[in-house]
Amino acid sequence: MKVILYMAITANGMIAKPDDSTPWSEKEWKSYSSFVKKAGSVILGNKTYRLMLEDNTFKRLGDPVTIVLSSYPKPEDVKNKNHFFVDTPQKALEILKKKGFKMAVVGGGGKLNSIFMREELVNEIYLDVEPMLFGKGIKLFKDADFEAKLELVGTKKLSKNEIQLHYKVKEIVDVVKEF
Amino acid sequence: MKVILYMAITANGMIAKPDDSTPWSEKEWKSYSSFVKKAGSVILGNKTYRLMLEDNTFKRLGDPVTIVLSSYPKPEDVKNKNHFFVDTPQKALEILKKKGFKMAVVGGGGKLNSIFMREELVNEIYLDVEPMLFGKGIKLFKDADFEAKLELVGTKKLSKNEIQLHYKVKEIVDVVKEF
Numbered sequence: 623m624k625v626i627l628y629m630a631i632t633a634n635g636m637i638a639k640p641d642d643s644t645p646w647s648e649k650e651w652k653s654y655s656s657f658v659k660k661a662g663s664v665i666l667g668n669k670t671y672r673l674m675l676e677d678n679t680f681k682r683l684g685d686p687v688t689i690v691l692s693s694y695p696k697p698e699d700v701k702n703k704n705h706f707f708v709d710t711p712q713k714a715l716e717i718l719k720k721k722g723f724k725m726a727v728v729g730g731g732g733k734l735n736s737i738f739m740r741e742e743l744v745n746e747i748y749l750d751v752e753p754m755l756f757g758k759g760i761k762l763f764k765d766a767d768f769e770a771k772l773e774l775v776g777t778k779k780l781s782k783n784e785i786q787l788h789y790k791v792k793e794i795v796d797v798v799k800e801f
Numbered sequence: 802m803k804v805i806l807y808m809a810i811t812a813n814g815m816i817a818k819p820d821d822s823t824p825w826s827e828k829e830w831k832s833y834s835s836f837v838k839k840a841g842s843v844i845l846g847n848k849t850y851r852l853m854l855e856d857n858t859f860k861r862l863g864d865p866v867t868i869v870l871s872s873y874p875k876p877e878d879v880k881n882k883n884h885f886f887v888d889t890p891q892k893a894l895e896i897l898k899k900k901g902f903k904m905a906v907v908g909g910g911g912k913l914n915s916i917f918m919r920e921e922l923v924n925e926i927y928l929d930v931e932p933m934l935f936g937k938g939i940k941l942f943k944d945a946d947f948e949a950k951l952e953l954v955g956t957k958k959l960s961k962n963e964i965q966l967h968y969k970v971k972e973i974v975d976v977v978k979e980f
Contacts, residue, residue, distance in 0.1 A: 633928060633951060633968060634941040635814020736936060749812060753953055753968065757915060757945035757976070762813040766936035772812060774932055774962040783953040785966065789812060789932065797936070 623719055625743050627728040627735060628657055629762060630750040636759030637730055642673060649781040650750045655683055657748070661727045663687035665714045667734035668694070675700075687721060689714040691734055711738050736766035742794045747772070753783035769795040802898055804922050806907040806914060807836055808941060809929040815938030816909055821852060828960040829929045834862055836927070840906045842866035844893045846913035847873070854879075866900060868893040870913055890917050915945035921973045926951070932962035948974040 629637050630646045638644045658664050663686050666674065671690045674680060680688060680702070688705045690696075691714055696707040708714050718726050728738050738744050749762075772789040780786055808816050809825045817823045837843050842865050845853065850869045853859060859867060859881070867884045869875075870893055875886040887893050897905050907917050917923050928941075951968040959965055 753951040772932040
C-alpha cells in the first residue's frame, strides 16, 4: 500500500497558526480535496479530526473512509459509520487494506505526521506551499527523532503564488536521542 | 536599501539540525556563496557568526563585510576589520548604507531572521529547499509574533532534487500576543 502525506504548509513549514486556524486559499482546498476524494480515504490525528468535524469538512470531502489515530476508542457522539478509531498507524493501514484501498493519505496534524514518518510508513509527500509565513505555529512534524532523505519528483504551480512540491521518501534515519 | 533573507531549509522549514549542523549540498553552497560574494556583505546572528568563524567560512565567501547582531561588543579575539558588532538591526543596515551597499543579506540564524521580519525590514526571501526533513531542528524563524504575506517571484532548480523559492514580502502582520 502506498502511503502519501499531503499537507499545506507556509513557506517556513507551519501547517496552522498557534490557534489551529489554516487560512489557505481556494486553490489549495481544491487540490487537497480532489486528492482525498480520489483516494476515498484519509488518516487523521484526533485533534485534526475534531477540527474537521466541527467545520463539516468531511461532507465537502465526499464522506471519505476516515481513520482516526487516537488513544481513546470511538466516542459515542461520532455516528458516521465511515469513521474508525485506532491506536496504532499499522492498524489504520490494516483497515484500509482490508477495505481494498491501494493508497492511504496521511493528513495531519503534526503529531500524526511524525508518528508515520518515524515508523517509516510514508512513501511520498505532497506539500502545497502557501505564500505566507507564521512566526509561530503548528509545525509539519511535531518534534521527533528522525531525519529523512527525499527525492524531488516534481513541482506544480497551484496558482500565481502557490507551488506544490512532490517528494519520494528515500530513506528514514532514526536519530539517536542525545539525552 | 533592499534587504534579502537568504537561507537553505529542509522541506519542513529547518535551517539546521538540533546540533547546529547543516549538511547541505555543494550546489546549495555554490548558490549561497555566489549570492553573498555578489552582495559583498552579510548580516548574521552571534551564534551563526561563531559557527562560520570556526569553519573558516568567511574566507570561502571572499571576506564579505560582516555585521553581527549581538548584545555584546566586538570581542577582542575578533581581529577581522571587516567584521562589525551592533545591537540593533537598524544599526546593521546603517553601517552597510554608509559603506555604499545597496543590498543587505540576512543570513540567519532563526533568532536574527525573526528580528528582521518583526521589524518589517525584509523585502525579499530566497529559500533553497533541500531534499531532507529534520524531525527536530532549528527553525527558519525562532518563535515570534508576526505573520507575513508573500508573493512568489520565481522558482529555480538548483539541482535534480533542490529547488529555490524566491519571494517578495508583501505585508507583515503583527500578531497581538494572546497572553
